[in-house]
Amino acid sequence: MTIASSDNTQTSGNSKPGGDKAEATADPLMVDHPRIERAVREILAAVGEDPNREGLLETPARVARMYAEMFSGLHRDPRIHLQKVFTEKYDEVVLIKDITFCSMCEHHLLPFSGRAHVGYLPEGKVVGLSKLARVVEEVARRPQVQERMTEHIAELIEQELGARGVAVVLEASHSCMTIRGIRKPGSLCLTSAMRGVFRDNLSSRAEILGLIVGRNTP
Numbered sequence: 132m133t134i135a136s137s138d139n140t141q142t143s144g145n146s147k148p149g150g151d152k153a154e155a156t157a158d159p160l161m162v163d164h165p166r167i168e169r170a171v172r173e174i175l176a177a178v179g180e181d182p183n184r185e186g187l188l189e190t191p192a193r194v195a196r197m198y199a200e201m202f203s204g205l206h207r208d209p210r211i212h213l214q215k216v217f218t219e220k221y222d223e224v225v226l227i228k229d230i231t232f233c234s235m236c237e238h239h240l241l242p243f244s245g246r247a248h249v250g251y252l253p254e255g256k257v258v259g260l261s262k263l264a265r266v267v268e269e270v271a272r273r274p275q276v277q278e279r280m281t282e283h284i285a286e287l288i289e290q291e292l293g294a295r296g297v298a299v300v301l302e303a304s305h306s307c308m309t310i311r312g313i314r315k316p317g318s319l320c321l322t323s324a325m326r327g328v329f330r331d332n333l334s335s336r337a338e339i340l341g342l343i344v345g346r347n348t349p
């Protein structure tokens with residue numbers, strides 16, 4: 132059994148992802164900054180602000196850079212991180228816990244953030260541990276809903292590694308629930324996606340969930 136707790140070393144750095152599609156679309160210029168800037172000025176005017184007052188002058192450009200960063204995953208294919216696999220006879224659970232992420236709720240364009248726990252049962256193929264964190268990072272960096280994000284991560288691992296089982300659990304706090312609307316700070320949303328034996332076999336599922344909710348002993 133392998134259980135790693137993520138130290139969340141920055142995974143969104145400048146490393147250029149390989150692969151044709153990613154190479155062609157990873158350019159941050161894919162994001163139209165001037166267009167975002169015009170839109171932000173419009174929003175400021177629409178709420179009754181003066182976009183030309185000193186404190187707001189650079190805000191549109193700042194917001195454009197922020198969106199380019201928050202949505203950088205749109206122009207990358209997370210699949211590329213699962214291409215370099217190692218053939219191993221290891222056939223026990225591999226689990227990375229506490230991969231922090233921050234994504235953007237596509238309904239309100241407000242952030243939701245929390246932790247991802249990603250486990251799989253290899254079928255002859257394992258992947259570098261940090262790659263799983265990279266997958267989470269890139270899937271998070273786009274307009275999202277937590278349910279789809281959870282499914283997407285599980286699907287990628289199942290398809291690319293041919294794992295016998297995949298378990299993905301996400302726990303996150305949604306600022307669209309904590310700072311507006313119903314305003315329930317402290318509420319957590321938990322989602323899970325189980326594939327293969329973790330879906331079909333109750334004791335395998337109970338085992339992986341036990342490992343995920345068990346406290347860390349680093």
Ligand SMILES: [Zn+2]
Pocket residue numbers: 236237238239240241305307308
């Ligand atoms: Zn929302």
